[in-house]
Amino acid sequence: MTVLPRPHREDVLIAAAGLLGGVLLWALGLHTQGSDRGLSGSWVLLPVAAVSLMELVRRSAPRTALLVATLALVLDFFTLGSVATIAMFTDIVYAAVLYGSPSAARRIPWGTALTTVVVTVAAVSWLRSPEGLLLGVVAAAITIAPATTGVLVRNHRDAAEAAHLRAEQTALLAEMDRTQAVMAERARMARELHDMVANHLSAIAIHSTAALSLDDARTSKDALAVIRENSVAGLSEMRRLIGLLRDTGDDRRPAPAPTLGALDSLMEQARTNGASSGLTFTLQDRRGEGPALPAPVEMAAYRIVQESLTNALKHAPRGPVTVLLERTRRTLRVDVVSPYGDGPGPRAPGSGAGLVGMRERVALLDGAFEAGPVTADGADGASATGGANGTKMWRVRAELPVDEGGGTA
Numbered sequence: 001m002t003v004l005p006r007p008h009r010e011d012v013l014i015a016a017a018g019l020l021g022g023v024l025l026w027a028l029g030l031h032t033q034g035s036d037r038g039l040s041g042s043w044v045l046l047p048v049a050a051v052s053l054m055e056l057v058r059r060s061a062p063r064t065a066l067l068v069a070t071l072a073l074v075l076d077f078f079t080l081g082s083v084a085t086i087a088m089f090t091d092i093v094y095a096a097v098l099y100g101s102p103s104a105a106r107r108i109p110w111g112t113a114l115t116t117v118v119v120t121v122a123a124v125s126w127l128r129s130p131e132g133l134l135l136g137v138v139a140a141a142i143t144i145a146p147a148t149t150g151v152l153v154r155n156h157r158d159a160a161e162a163a164h165l166r167a168e169q170t171a172l173l174a175e176m177d178r179t180q181a182v183m184a185e186r187a188r189m190a191r192e193l194h195d196m197v198a199n200h201l202s203a204i205a206i207h208s209t210a211a212l213s214l215d216d217a218r219t220s221k222d223a224l225a226v227i228r229e230n231s232v233a234g235l236s237e238m239r240r241l242i243g244l245l246r247d248t249g250d251d252r253r254p255a256p257a258p259t260l261g262a263l264d265s266l267m268e269q270a271r272t273n274g275a276s277s278g279l280t281f282t283l284q285d286r287r288g289e290g291p292a293l294p295a296p297v298e299m300a301a302y303r304i305v306q307e308s309l310t311n312a313l314k315h316a317p318r319g320p321v322t323v324l325l326e327r328t329r330r331t332l333r334v335d336v337v338s339p340y341g342d343g344p345g346p347r348a349p350g351s352g353a354g355l356v357g358m359r360e361r362v363a364l365l366d367g368a369f370e371a372g373p374v375t376a377d378g379a380d381g382a383s384a385t386g387g388a389n390g391t392k393m394w395r396v397r398a399e400l401p402v403d404e405g406g407g408t409a
Contacts, residue, residue: 007056014091015055022048022084032081044079047072051088058095063104066096090146097150098157105154112143187360190353204231229272259298260287260325263305267323270309278318279338281309287327297400300361301325301334307354308336308396316394317341331367332400340373340394358398368399 007015025031026044050072054065069092076085093112097105120136204227263283270281293301305323312321319339326333355371362369374395 005060008059011056011058014058014088015052018055018084018088019048019052021087022052022082025082025084030083032083032086033077033079039075039079041080044076044082044085047076047079047085048082048088050075051085051092054092055088058092059099062092062096062100065092066108069093086142090142093143094146094150094153097147098154105151109144109147109151112147116140116144190357258302258306259295260293260302262302263323263325266302266306266309270313270321274313274321277313277316279312279316279321280319281321282323284322284324287325287332290327293327293332293402296365297332297402300365300367300400301332301398303361304334304358304396304398305336307358308338311354311396312336312338312394319391327402330401332402334396334398334400336396337374338394340392358396362398362400365400367401369397371396 022045026042026048031044051069054069054072058065069089073085073089076082093108097108100108116136116139119139120133123132123135124130126132263285267281267283270279274281308323309321316338317340321336321338324333324335324337326335358371359369372395374393375391
């Protein structure tokens with residue numbers, strides 16, 4: 001069994017006021033029609049009670065309320081008539097448009113217009129006088145007017161709800177954009193911090209382990225010298241990054257981003273840090289002459305070489321490490337090949353964040369990146385320079401677009 005919801009408080013007040021008003025008008029003898037009607041006396045209270053009862057369901061069952069109220073209005077025509085019945089009927093027409101379904105809200109105004117025309121034509125034909133037009137005016141006042149008002153109010157309400165929904169969606173999109181921007185900035189800061197400091201900390205970890213494991217004064221002294229050099233450089237990089245983060249917009253300018261012109265000093269630093277591990281480092285720069293590379297490409301290439309050298313210092317066994325730079329009209333290719341496998345001596349722990357950072361840098365430029373073991377004779381789908389045939393090598397390869405449409409903007 002379907003149970004109607006509890007009537008709204010305003011609907012209860014409207015129903016009570018309409019019913020009391022109808023009873024008061026009847027008690028005072030105020031009617032809308034003469035006493036020659038077929039149903040005289042207290043019959044006028046029946047349509048008043050029926051319409052007031054429908055006021056209770058004007059929101060929850062607007063179609064039913066409109067149907068019953070229309071029948072009550074027809075019945076009221078055969079009684080002495082009451083203004084309360086007509087007033088509550090207009091309110092129910094208004095509520096049927098405002099609270100009814102979208103299809104009902106479209107059909108009811110047209111139905112009221114058609115009803116008004118039929119009533120006007122019928123009244124003029126029956127009375128045979130222009131006074132019949134007054135009935136048409138009355139019919140329009142109690143049907144077309146409330147229906148049109150309901151349409152206007154409903155359209156305004158729908159427009160307000162749509163505007164509120166758009167505002168919520170805009171706020172949600174703004175919050176999503178803010179969250180994504182924060183996450184992207186955190187990822188960028190993490191990449192920069194890792195790339196700047198990991199190289200120095202790896203060298204410190206390797207040489208401190210060597211100093212602790214070898215009982216040789218000269219070796220310990222050399223290791224401590226390297227440790228001090230890398231710790232000072234690492235602290236300098238950390239201070240620079242912290243200064244950038246704390247910069248509030250004064251005249252201080254950030255240090256310039258690293259470029260490929262600094263690869264020589266980077267390779268020299270790697271030779272110093274890797275001397276005790278039996279690693280040798282070679283740079284093959286085949287870029288040739290040409291236009292200057294975009295700044296994002298230079299920085300990404302520098303960081304890829306830097307992180308690859310750091311990984312070689314941490315994980316590679318004794319052997320050659322080769323860095324190859326080659327430029328075409330559309331791309332800059334970076335190849336770093338290092339020995340692969342377990343070797344003697346201390347090793348620094350790794351978390352895999354370096355490979356993730358390199359992959360992210362290349363993806364931001366719409367480039368191609370791959371890293372993994374290969375053989376020096378070209379097995380596993382790629383060749384590696386710097387090792388004997390069949391030797392397992394670890395290769396990092398990145399191709400960065402450098403043309404105008406290559407995604408470097």
